[in-house]
């Protein structure tokens with residue numbers, strides 16, 4: 001241990017045990033990292049990526065070769081027929097919004113089969129009580145959902161019963177987001193897509209893939225999903241992309257969405273890349289490895305905090321399909337200490353102390369820790385917690401395991417110093 005960081009002997013011992021517990025899962029993760037890194041290199045080779053593709057365009061951006069080749073790289077790496085990868089997507093929510101508005105038309109119905117969607121998407125859809133101006137609802141697109149079972153898993157019987165040809169889109173969210181339900185594996189998505197194709201062969205199966213990219217060897221678009229979307233400041237940007245998002249899936253669907261991103265007629269042919277191409281390629285290249293590092297950090301956190309007597313989900317032994325780790329910290333003080341410790345492990349803004357504060361859309365104060373090179377990037381080590389029962393913190397990210405592990409240890413150390421670890 002470098003002498004700059006003071007970790008007490010109690011925690012150093014717990015850390016050693018936690019690493020021993022994590023070892024078998026680390027081997028599994030490293031095997032996935034290796035496969036996905038090979039897949040990414042194959043994508044670069046196949047597409048013939050060259051230095052000339054890093055040159056930025058300005059103005060309308062006609063004929064930007066780098067932009068087109070980047071789409072090819074992601075399409076192959078995500079196992080999709082086509083992809084649309086742009087710095088112009090301002091967030092994951094924006095990419096998902098472009099997909100929803102790109103596909104759905106007035107009078108269409110969508111059915112979400114994984115319970116209430118991620119917070120920001122609720123307003124986009126115009127779910128009751130969360131209607132935002134310009135929502136799908138305002139455009140006459142209606143929404144229904146199938147709730148999850150009490151244990152947080154999909155209600156396959158109800159999904160089977162409810163899906164019918166009246167729905168244009170069957171919508172799924174892969175990651176738990178900030179809930180305590182289990183995340184959906186690609187195999188779960190495949191099972192649901194199978195039901196959709198049987199009961200409503202014309203329906204479009206759309207997946208919110210945020211936090212899931214490159215955690216498994218294959219993606220939802222290789223197993224029945226017609227379209228998926230995500231954010232480049234999470235897994236698929238590799239910690240390098242400064243902004244952006246992607247859509248991937250069937251060619252005609254990606255094309256339809258491109259008309260919503262820009263304009264009917266111009267679609268993907270337009271949109272200058274400025275100076276972003278090189279970073280987007282570099283981020284794509286790093287994404288499989290960095291994602292694996294974040295998953296290892298999450299497994300270590302699960303192992304350490306269970307060793308310290310806290311409930312964690314997923315457990316260190318469970319297979320994973322996203323980078324999120326929840327730890328049930330039992331008290332408000334513990335949440336605050338945890339987040340302050342995570343902040344101390346950040347390469348940027350390590351000297352600030354996070355404070356709980358009110359957040360729009362939440363009925364309790366929220367505390368967030370993040371000291372990132374890219375503002376809001378959650379592929380970088382970060383933690384969020386609403387200050388309410390069951391006092392769970394959600395943490396994710398870590399650009400490399402070594403710094404991620406240290407961040408987790410500093411979170412525990414902060415708790416220890418405040419008498420919150422026995």
Ligand SMILES: *Cc1c(COP(=O)(O)O)cnc(C)c1O
Pocket residue numbers: 091092093094118120173175176177208210211231
């Ligand atoms: C992060 C996330 C989003 C939205 O992404 P933003 O970039 O925050 O807009 C949507 N769905 C899930 C499951 C997410 O984790």
